[in-house]
Amino acid sequence: MLLKNEKSYFEMIVTNYEFPEIHDDRYDSNWLIIEIRVTLAKVRGLPRIRVC
Numbered sequence: 001m002l003l004k005n006e007k008s009y010f011e012m013i014v015t016n017y018e019f020p021e022i023h024d025d026r027y028d029s030n031w032l033i034i035e036i037r038v039t040l041a042k043v044r045g046l047p048r049i050r051v052c
Contacts, residue, residue, distance in 0.1 A: 007041030 003010040018031030 009037070009039040011037045 001010075001012045013035045014032050015035050016033040018033055019025075
């Protein structure tokens, strides 16, 4: 997924699966490993965003 304009940029890429060898567990077989790239415009008055 890619969202961008002249000043901001957000990209999310699925890079892999966490547990690709598990096929019979509904909850553990579908975890995704993602990569996120973000560039935010500098705007006065907006709160800072913390990414963990």
